[in-house]
Amino acid sequence: QDAFLVGLSSIHWREAWKYGERAFRYCQHDIGHAIGTFRIAAATLGWDCCLLAGLSDDLVGHLLGLSRQQDFAGVEPEYPELLAMVWPTATHDARFLHFTHALAHPGLLTAGEWKGKATRLSQDEPVAWDLIDLVTHATWKTDSSPMPDVGHGPEPVAPLRASHHHRTSTDNTPGNGQAPASPSAGQIIHQRRSATAFDGNMSLPADRFFLMLERILPQAGLPLLSRPMPWDALPWNPTVHLALFIHRIDGLPPGLYWFNRFPEQRSLSSFQSVMHEHFQWTKPEGCPADLSLYLLEAGNGQKLATQLSCGQDIAGDSAFSLGMIAEFDEPLLRYGPWFYKRLFWETGLIGQLLYLEAEAAGVRATGIGCFFDDPVHDLLGFHPSTTLQSLYHFTMGGPLDDGRLTTLPPYGSHST
Ligand SMILES: Cc1cc2nc3c(=O)[nH]c(=O)nc-3n(C[C@H](O)[C@H](O)[C@H](O)COP(=O)(O)O)c2cc1C
Numbered sequence: 001q002d003a004f005l006v007g008l009s010s011i012h013w014r015e016a017w018k019y020g021e022r023a024f025r026y027c028q029h030d031i032g033h034a035i036g037t038f039r040i041a042a043a044t045l046g047w048d049c050c051l052l053a054g055l056s057d058d059l060v061g062h063l064l065g066l067s068r069q070q071d072f073a074g075v076e077p078e079y080p081e082l083l084a085m086v087w088p089t090a091t092h093d094a095r096f097l098h099f100t101h102a103l104a105h106p107g108l109l110t111a112g113e114w115k116g117k118a119t120r121l122s123q124d125e126p127v128a129w130d131l132i133d134l135v136t137h138a139t140w141k142t143d144s145s146p147m148p149d150v151g152h153g154p155e156p157v158a159p160l161r162a163s164h165h166h167r168t169s170t171d172n173t174p175g176n177g178q179a180p181a182s183p184s185a186g187q188i189i190h191q192r193r194s195a196t197a198f199d200g201n202m203s204l205p206a207d208r209f210f211l212m213l214e215r216i217l218p219q220a221g222l223p224l225l226s227r228p229m230p231w232d233a234l235p236w237n238p239t240v241h242l243a244l245f246i247h248r249i250d251g252l253p254p255g256l257y258w259f260n261r262f263p264e265q266r267s268l269s270s271f272q273s274v275m276h277e278h279f280q281w282t283k284p285e286g287c288p289a290d291l292s293l294y295l296l297e298a299g300n301g302q303k304l305a306t307q308l309s310c311g312q313d314i315a316g317d318s319a320f321s322l323g324m325i326a327e328f329d330e331p332l333l334r335y336g337p338w339f340y341k342r343l344f345w346e347t348g349l350i351g352q353l354l355y356l357e358a359e360a361a362g363v364r365a366t367g368i369g370c371f372f373d374d375p376v377h378d379l380l381g382f383h384p385s386t387t388l389q390s391l392y393h394f395t396m397g398g399p400l401d402d403g404r405l406t407t408l409p410p411y412g413s414h415s416t
Helices: 013-044 057-063 092-104 130-138 185-191 206-215 268-272 302-308 329-335 339-360 373-380
Strands: 004-010 047-051 079-088 240-246 255-260 292-298 320-327 364-368 388-397
Touching (some): 004 013, 004 057, 013 047, 013 079, 013 130, 057 079, 206 339, 240 302, 240 373, 240 388, 255 268, 302 373, 320 329, 320 339, 320 373, 329 339, 373 388
Antiparallel strands (some): 004 079, 047 079, 240 255, 240 320, 320 388, 364 388
């Protein structure tokens, strides 16, 4: 009652026609971005939102009407991804009530009748990418998949690997970032676009940069329902940290940095023990105490950042670019292969937040799905047995306008 469900699905062919095998991952990045769009839009209306993590993919497919073989005959396959519940902000107890209701009585949700036939996208037979089918099958979530339980507090975390040398932690616990005055959320959401090129010149004030880092802190020490929006939408513990190339942030030495997104669960020493021994690990001057940001190595990393992102200049000409590094093996071993997609959803959600933060700061950003992960791991010196994995890159800076592009209001007469 007073709640509705949002469902997302993927048609891999919509990405695979262009990107081939990488399409599966790009679809999952996009799901993460889409989670950000509806969680943040819900917040602007005073609504809450959380993914229903307990549903099997079969059930989500059924609820979304994707299992109607006749209506989908001869079209490119469409796969279930998730269902999320949205409701006007009420008490946390009410949120759980809604959850339990949906999970306990899915029959209530399947009573409706779907109408309509799916549309074929391409005239020719789609190119078969066996690996995409393989990973789709391998990551299918079943009723018996083990579930994270973060409703009442964080779960224990396993070490990244056995330590090969020791240092002491100087990490701090996170706090709450306060936004300076800024344009309305609606305006920012409507104007968001990707930068196609950067000016190689504009720098960001350090305070603004620190605020962005505050916004992507999931505050994993809190029970799920008390975490800041949009991190309250993902009902599992965070897995993703950042390796940053800072090119131009006022007051910060250019160089390679590490940002620990959940210091309440991961000590600094757990990273120091699996990365290059020569890294500095110094906290930049002026960095708020609750941000676990460390300079690893000072220097101009523009060329390197470009090379690591498949030679794309947008990674080097920006104010900063970054790699999102997931704690990879541990959650997969704990929950099973279905969690693979959720790692990408978290990176997409970070990306969506940073896209909007960029617009609010008067700059622009671009997601970077094309990068070389092994050289990124080499650069950071990940120990061979380390289970950290680069999953998504991102960049932000002063955009260069492309005069050939026209931007129209995204929602016609509904735009602000
Ligand atoms: C997951 C993801 C990966 C992307 N990867 C790249 C990339 O490697 N290089 C690039 O120039 N743009 C990249 N983009 C930007 C897209 O090209 C852009 O989002 C898309 O063209 C739609 O334009 P818009 O963001 O302005 O709405 C990426 C975007 C996303 C969401």
